[in-house]
Amino acid sequence: MGEPTATSTVRTSGFTGDTAIALADSSGETATARMLYVQVTSSYRSSFGLRTNPGLLGDPITVTGTLTAYFSHPGLKSPTAMTAGGGTTPPTTPTTPPPTGSYYAAAEGKSGEQLKTALHTIISRGVTTLSYDAVWNALKATDQDPANANNVILLYSGTSRAKSLNGGNSGNWNREHVWAKSHGDFGTAAGPGTDLHHLRPEDVGVNSLRDNKDFDNGGSAVASAPGNFTDGDSWEPRNAVKGDVARMIFYMAVRYEGGDSWPDLEVDNATGSGTAPRIGRVSALLQWNAQDPPDAFERNRNQIIYASYQHNRNPFIDHPEWASSIFS
Numbered sequence: 287m288g289e290p291t292a293t294s295t296v297r298t299s300g301f302t303g304d305t306a307i308a309l310a311d312s313s314g315e316t317a318t319a320r321m322l323y324v325q326v327t328s329s330y331r332s333s334f335g336l337r338t339n340p341g342l343l344g345d346p347i348t349v350t351g352t353l354t355a356y357f358s359h360p361g362l363k364s365p366t367a368m369t370a371g372g373g374t375t376p377p378t379t380p381t382t383p384p385p386t387g388s389y390y391a392a393a394e395g396k397s398g399e400q401l402k403t404a405l406h407t408i409i410s411r412g413v414t415t416l417s418y419d420a421v422w423n424a425l426k427a428t429d430q431d432p433a434n435a436n437n438v439i440l441l442y443s444g445t446s447r448a449k450s451l452n453g454g455n456s457g458n459w460n461r462e463h464v465w466a467k468s469h470g471d472f473g474t475a476a477g478p479g480t481d482l483h484h485l486r487p488e489d490v491g492v493n494s495l496r497d498n499k500d501f502d503n504g505g506s507a508v509a510s511a512p513g514n515f516t517d518g519d520s521w522e523p524r525n526a527v528k529g530d531v532a533r534m535i536f537y538m539a540v541r542y543e544g545g546d547s548w549p550d551l552e553v554d555n556a557t558g559s560g561t562a563p564r565i566g567r568v569s570a571l572l573q574w575n576a577q578d579p580p581d582a583f584e585r586n587r588n589q590i591i592y593a594s595y596q597h598n599r600n601p602f603i604d605h606p607e608w609a610s611s612i613f614s
Contacts, residue, residue, distance in 0.1 A: 287307075287308040287309060287310050287313070287315060287321055287343075287344075288301075288307070288308050288336070288343065289301045289302070289303060289306060289307060289308070289336045289337075290306050290307070290308045290318075290321075290323045290356075290357050290359070291357075292357060293318075293357050293358045293359050294318045294319075294359075295318070296308045296318050296321065298343065299340075301335075301336040301337040301340055302337060303335070303336075303337055304326060304331040304332075304334075304335020304336065304337045304338050305325065305326050305331065305335065306323060306324065306325055306326055306356070306357070307323075307324050307326055307334060307335075307336060307347070308321040308322070308323055308324070309321060309322045309324055309347065309349065310322070311513065311524075311525045311526070312525075313344045318359070319506075319507045319515075320507075320513065321359075322353075322360055322361055322362060322512045322513070323356040323357050323359050323360070323361035323362075324349050324356070324361060324362045324363075324365065325356055325361070325362065325363040325364060325365070326365075326368070327364060327365065330365065330368045333368070333370075334347065334368050345370065346370070346371055347368065347369070347370060347371070348367075348368070348369045348370075348371060349362060349365050349367070349368050350365060350366050350367040350368075351363070351364060351365040351366050351367075352364075353443070353445065353510065353511075353512060355509055359507075359509075360507055360508070360509045360510075360511075360512035360513075361512070389408065389599065390405075390408060390601065390604070390605070392404045392407065392408060393405050393408060393601070393608075397611045397612075398611060398612065399612075401608060401611055401612055402540055402612045405540050405601050405608070405612075406540050406541065406543050408598075408601070409537070409540065409541050409598045409599060409600075409601060410541060410546070410598070411598075412597055412598070413596055413597060413598045414595065414596050414597050415476040415477060415480060415481075415596070416476060416480045416482065416595065416596070417476055417480065418461075418474040418475075418476075418479065418480050420480070421461055421480050421482065421485055422452055422461070424482055424591075424595050425438060425452075425461065425482070425485065425486070425487050426438060426449045426452075427590055427594065428482060428587045428590050428591060428595075429441075429486060429487050429587065430449075431446045432583065433446070434446055436448060436449060436450075437449060438459065438487045439487070439583070440459055440486075440487050440488050440489055440492070441462055441464075441486035441487065441488050441523070441527055441530070441531075442462075442488055442489075442492050442496065442508075442511045442514050442523055442524065442527070443488065443489050443492055443510070443511045444511075444513070444524055444526060444527070445489075447459050447487070447489070452487070453490075454490060455490065456490060456491060457489075457490070458489075458490050459487045459488060459489055459490065460487075460488065460490050460493055461485050461486075461487070461488075462485065462486045462487070462488035462493045462496070463479070463484065463485060464484040464485070464486060464531060464534045464535065464538075465478070465484045465534070465535060465538040465551065465565055466497070466498035466499070466565065467479055467498075468498045468560075468561050469498065469551075469559055469560075469561065469562065469563060469564060469565050470542075470548075470549035470551055470561075470562075470563030471549070471561050471563075472548055472549060477542075477546075477548050478538065478541075478542050478548055478549075478551070481538070481541070481596070482591045482595055482596055483534060483537050483538070483541070483588075483591060483596070483598075483600045484534040484535070484537065484538050486534075489510070489511070491510055492508070492510055492511045492514075495508060495510070495511075495516065496516070496521045499516065499519055499520050499521045499557070500519060500520050500521070500556070500557035500558065500559060500565050500566045500567060501520060501521055501522070501523070501531060501532075501535070501557075501565070501566070501567065501570060501571060501574075502520035502521075502522060502557050502566070502567040502570045503515075503522050503570050503573075504517060504520070504522060505517035505520060505521070505522060511524070512524070513525060513526075518558075519557045519558040520557045520567070522570075525577075525578065526578065527578070528574035528577055528578045529574050529575050529576075529577065529578030529579060529580065529584075529606070530578070530580075530584050531571070531574065532571040532572070532574040532575040532578075532602075532609070533575060533580070533584075533600060533602040533603055533606065533609070534600070535553060535565060535571055536553065536571070536575070536602045536609050536612070536613060537600040537601070537602055538551050539551050539552055539553045539613075540601070540612070541598075549563035550563060551563050551564070551565075552564050553565060553566060553568045553571065553613055554566045554567075554568060555567050555568045555569055568613055571609075571613075572609060572610060572613060572614060575602070575606055575609045575610075576606075576610075579606055580603045580606060584603055585603060588600050588603045588604070
C-alpha cells in the first residue's frame with residue numbers, strides 16, 4: 287500500500303526509505319486503520335523496500351512473523367520471512383465426501399420461515415453432542431493449519447499457533463464462543479455451549495477483548511488482531527472471516543429454536559442485547575455473508591464436524607444463499 291511514516295500516514299509515492307511497508311487485504315484500500323505496518327529488516331530491504339523497489343506498490347506480498355505494534359499502529363516487526371505473491375492455504379482433504387442433495391431434500395423449494403423450520407429439523411436430527419473438555423481436541427482437528435499440522439488457525443487473529451498452546455494463560459489459545467454464551471446464558475454444558483459449528487480457537491487476550499459483544503461494522507482498530515475493529519458493544523472481524531462469522535451466527539439461530547430445553551436464539555438488527563438470547567447486527571451479518579463466501583478451509587471444517595464429530599452440517603456454508611431467504 288505504501289511506506290508508513292507515522293501512525294496514520296502512509297506515503298504512496300516519492301518513497302524515502304526501505305525500512306517499512308504498509309499492507310492491506312485489498313490493493314484499493316485507503317484507510318490506514320485497515321492496514322498492517324511491517325518493519326523491513328536489513329536482509330529484506332533490497333527485495334521489498336519501496337525506495338529501492340517502487341514498482342512493488344500494489345503487488346501481493348506474504349510476510350511471516352509475530353504481530354506487534356509498529357509506529358504505534360497494528361503491525362509486525364522483525365519478520366521471519368517475506369516472499370513475493372499472496373499466500374495460499376491448501377485445503378485439508380475432507381474426511382468423507384460431502385453429502386448428496388438428499389441431506390437437504392426436505393428444504394428444497396422452501397423459503398423464509400418454512401425453510402428455517404425445515405433446516406432446523408434437518409440439522410437437529412441425530413446430532414452427537416460433545417463435552418466442553420472434548421472441544422479442545424476437536425478444534426485441533428477442525429481448525430488445523432493446512433500448512434502446519436502441528437498448529438491451529440486462530441479465528442480473529444488469523445495467526446497459526448501450536449496446538450499444544452491451548453489453555454488460559456497469555457500466549458495461549460482458548461475456545462471462542464462466536465455466539466457469546468451469555469446471549470442466552472447457556473454456559474458450557476453439552477449443547478449450544480459445546481457446538482463446534484460456532485466454537486473456534488482464538489488468542490486468550492483477543493478472546494477477552496471480543497468478550498460478549500455483538501457483531502457490526504466500525505470501531506477502533508484492535509492492535510493485537512489487525513483487521514479487527516471494536517467499540518463498546520460490537521466487534522468487526524477481519525475481512526477474511528466476516529462470512530464465516532455470519533454463517534456461524536445464522537446456524538445457531540436455526541439450530542436452537544427453544545424446543546430442546548435450550549434458549550430460542552434469534553438474530554436481530556441491534557447491538558447491546560445483554561443476556562437476552564439474541565445477537566446482531568443482522569444487516570451487517572448479511573452483508574458479510576455476501577462479501578466473504580465460503581472458502582476451502584470453512585467447507586472442510588464443516589465436513590469434518592459432520593463426518594467425525596457432531597454429524598450435522600452448517601447449511602449456510604453449503605447454501606449461503608439461504609441466509610438472505612431466512613434473515614432478510
